[in-house]
Amino acid sequence: MEGHPLALHDVMFIPALVAQASDEQNKKWLRRAQRREIVGCYAQTELGHGSNLRKLETTATYDVSTQEFVLHTPQITSLKWWPGGLGKSSNYAVVVANMIVKEKHLGPHSFLVQLRDEITHQSLKGITVGDIGPKLSFNAIDNGFLGFDNYRIPRTNLLMRHSRVEPDGTYVKPPHAKINYSAMVRVRSHMATGQGNFLAQALTIAVRYSTVRRQGFIESGEQEVKVLDYQTQQHRLFPSIAKAYAFTFAGYETIRLYEQLLKEVDTGNVSLMADLHALTSGLKSVVTHQTAQGIEQARMACGGHGYSQASYISEIFGVAVGGCTYEGENMVMLLQLARYLVKSVEQIKAGESGKLGPLVAYLAVKVDGVDLEKGVEEYMKAFQHVSRLQTWKASEKFLKLLKSGEKREVAWNKSSVELTRASRLHTRLYIAETFKRSVQEVADPRLKEVLTDLLHLHVNYELLDMATYALEDGFLSSSQLDYVRDQLYFYLAKIRPNAVSLVDSWEFSDMQLRSVLGRRDGNVYENLVAWAKASPLNKTDVLPSVEKYLKPMMNSKL
Ligand SMILES: CCCCCCCC/C=C\CCCCCCC/C=C/C(=O)SCCNC(=O)CCNC(=O)[C@H](O)C(C)(C)COP(=O)(O)OP(=O)(O)OC[C@H]1O[C@@H](n2cnc3c(N)ncnc32)[C@H](O)[C@@H]1OP(=O)(O)O
Ligand SMILES: Cc1cc2nc3c(=O)[nH]c(=O)nc-3n(C[C@H](O)[C@H](O)[C@H](O)COP(=O)(O)OP(=O)(O)OC[C@H]3O[C@@H](n4cnc5c(N)ncnc54)[C@H](O)[C@@H]3O)c2cc1C
Numbered sequence: 001m002e003g004h005p006l007a008l009h010d011v012m013f014i015p016a017l018v019a020q021a022s023d024e025q026n027k028k029w030l031r032r033a034q035r036r037e038i039v040g041c042y043a044q045t046e047l048g049h050g051s052n053l054r055k056l057e058t059t060a061t062y063d064v065s066t067q068e069f070v071l072h073t074p075q076i077t078s079l080k081w082w083p084g085g086l087g088k089s090s091n092y093a094v095v096v097a098n099m100i101v102k103e104k105h106l107g108p109h110s111f112l113v114q115l116r117d118e119i120t121h122q123s124l125k126g127i128t129v130g131d132i133g134p135k136l137s138f139n140a141i142d143n144g145f146l147g148f149d150n151y152r153i154p155r156t157n158l159l160m161r162h163s164r165v166e167p168d169g170t171y172v173k174p175p176h177a178k179i180n181y182s183a184m185v186r187v188r189s190h191m192a193t194g195q196g197n198f199l200a201q202a203l204t205i206a207v208r209y210s211t212v213r214r215q216g217f218i219e220s221g222e223q224e225v226k227v228l229d230y231q232t233q234q235h236r237l238f239p240s241i242a243k244a245y246a247f248t249f250a251g252y253e254t255i256r257l258y259e260q261l262l263k264e265v266d267t268g269n270v271s272l273m274a275d276l277h278a279l280t281s282g283l284k285s286v287v288t289h290q291t292a293q294g295i296e297q298a299r300m301a302c303g304g305h306g307y308s309q310a311s312y313i314s315e316i317f318g319v320a321v322g323g324c325t326y327e328g329e330n331m332v333m334l335l336q337l338a339r340y341l342v343k344s345v346e347q348i349k350a351g352e353s354g355k356l357g358p359l360v361a362y363l364a365v366k367v368d369g370v371d372l373e374k375g376v377e378e379y380m381k382a383f384q385h386v387s388r389l390q391t392w393k394a395s396e397k398f399l400k401l402l403k404s405g406e407k408r409e410v411a412w413n414k415s416s417v418e419l420t421r422a423s424r425l426h427t428r429l430y431i432a433e434t435f436k437r438s439v440q441e442v443a444d445p446r447l448k449e450v451l452t453d454l455l456h457l458h459v460n461y462e463l464l465d466m467a468t469y470a471l472e473d474g475f476l477s478s479s480q481l482d483y484v485r486d487q488l489y490f491y492l493a494k495i496r497p498n499a500v501s502l503v504d505s506w507e508f509s510d511m512q513l514r515s516v517l518g519r520r521d522g523n524v525y526e527n528l529v530a531w532a533k534a535s536p537l538n539k540t541d542v543l544p545s546v547e548k549y550l551k552p553m554m555n556s557k558l
Contacts, residue, residue, distance in 0.1 A: 048077025087144030137318025192251030205518030
């Protein structure tokens with residue numbers, strides 16, 4: 001859970017080679033990387049810039065006389081900073097640098113760069129590399145810094161699957177300007193399943209513990225109740241169980257789309273790139289945020305013992321919450337999706353609704369009202385309505401500011417909170433729709449029934465959470481919201497008997513969970529005592545600090 005120093009080798013280094021190095025280059029590098037003869041990382045972020053890639057400062061200047069690129073770190077803010085596995089483990093890196101050929105700045109490009117000697121592992125001359133120090137979590141990963149002092153690499157170390165620099169310095173452009181961002185798009189495509197998994201771990205711990213923990217009464221005179229029987233506890237945990245399933249289903253879809261994109265790009269078709277970028281930008285942001293919230297609620301649902309490291313939930317939280325920042329800070333990525341939404345609105349206004357992609361076609365179709373009692377399809381229409389309403393409002397705000405003479409960037413900034421709201425609603429619609437589609441496809445009737453309950457819980461919880469938007473223009477009445485609330489409480493109670501099975505079905509082993517509270521056998525109290533006794537502070541009855549500090553204080557006459 002704390003991460004693995006070679007994680008980025010598998011998660012980004014190899015995928016970057018697969019997607020961006022030419023077949024010829026990969027004959028040399030890929031097999032070696034796959035066999036782990038070389039260990040790599042993905043070095044893009046710098047001390048001064050992470051979000052705004054166009055301002056990366058590391059330069060790769062082509063020297064036509066030697067047919068080499070000269071990598072250089074011009075100032076302190078240009079140091080690579082954060083890449084996982086860079087500090088101590090990697091001897092190679094895919095380095096993203098601003099490429100300069102014949103004095104022309106050609107923007108960020110990826111290079112394979114050797115950092116350390118393959119035998120001694122010592123850093124090479126011209127390279128400064130090290131670890132950035134302890135972090136909130138992920139402390140088994142050596143996130144690192146890296147500087148170049150006019151460090152030379154062969155021309156052929158530019159990853160040349162999509163763009164090239166010929167020996168004479170002729171630049172051959174890629175088929176899409178952002179194709180070099182593919183390693184990030186890949187991780188973003190996988191993040192919904194990855195985060196769903198983190199949320200699932202925390203929920204397994206909290207739900208299991210909530211059936212062991214007895215405290216208080218619902219009806220007087222009986223045995224104290226399992227805390228999972230409280231409606232508030234169910235409300236804290238069950239909507240997140242639904243989300244963990246929903247994120248996993250949505251993630252399967254984005255992984256499939258990414259694989260499709262890879263194949264299409266190889267045949268020169270880059271048409272899916274904009275759609276997938278918009279989709280994964282929004283999904284990564286919403287899923288990481290809701291996962292962090294869900295894990296924190298799971299921790300609190302375990303009361304005092306949730307705060308102990310014996311719960312292990314704090315470590316899961318630390319790792320998962322990193323996802324709000326890495327692979328694009330959430331606000332920045334929500335605004336990427338917002339660009340796509342605003343463009344869609346502009347298309348509709350220009351009478352080109354027919355050209356809209358399937359995920360945004362609903363923006364052009366108005367619905368007057370819904371009958372929620374008819375079922376999930378009507379909820380989908382309600383989600384579409386709130387997303388459409390907010391997307392149009394935010395877009396109109398931006399377009400009006402533009403029309404009034406504001407500069408594009410200023411108008412964008414003044415509309416940005418509203419735009420991020422639109423992106424979230426659009427993404428939550430997508431999650432609900434993929435959840436619905438996935439449940440409909442389940443063949444086993446008993447499984448389908450339980451998952452359908454979770455789906456109903458999800459749509460009621462989500463709609464209630466978006467109620468302000470739905471009430472704003474009178475689309476939903478307050479009596480409809482009362483119906484949504486009643487449904488929500490109905491499904492909380494209906495799911496209760498299946499709650500443990502729903503988390504057990506994720507099949508985490510005790511070794512994976514590392515939680516005293518979430519043990520499969522439920523022997524929480526005995527093991528909490530054993531865990532506490534094993535604490536380093538309990539190795540001796542009297543600590544050295546007693547002689548050193550406590551006694552002088554206690555014996556002092558002052
Ligand atoms: C087996 C798989 C494993 C995966 C597991 C993951 C699950 C988690 C589980 C465990 C975790 C263990 C490991 C953790 C790993 C953590 C590793 C972390 C790594 C990193 O963080 S790497 C660094 C990531 N950095 C970023 O993400 C930077 C964010 N910034 C950007 O991406 C860009 O700067 C930008 C997109 C914000 C803006 O780019 P730019 O300035 O160049 O472009 P704009 O002017 O804004 O837009 C112009 C135009 O381009 C379009 N565009 C932008 N990007 C793309 C793209 N990628 N594809 C297609 N199109 C793109 C943009 O939409 C604009 O279009 P329009 O003009 O609007 O049409
Ligand atoms: C655990 C972890 C692992 C990482 N691993 C890697 C790795 O392997 N390789 C790698 O290269 N990098 C890695 N990173 C770096 C990571 O990708 C960046 O930190 C991330 O992209 C955010 O960029 P930043 O740090 O520049 O944030 P900043 O952009 O400085 O964000 C600060 C604030 O400014 C806001 N902001 C910035 N730009 C805008 C804008 N245009 N509009 C509105 N608000 C804005 C943000 O929303 C945020 O609130 C890792 C980071 C972490 C935490």
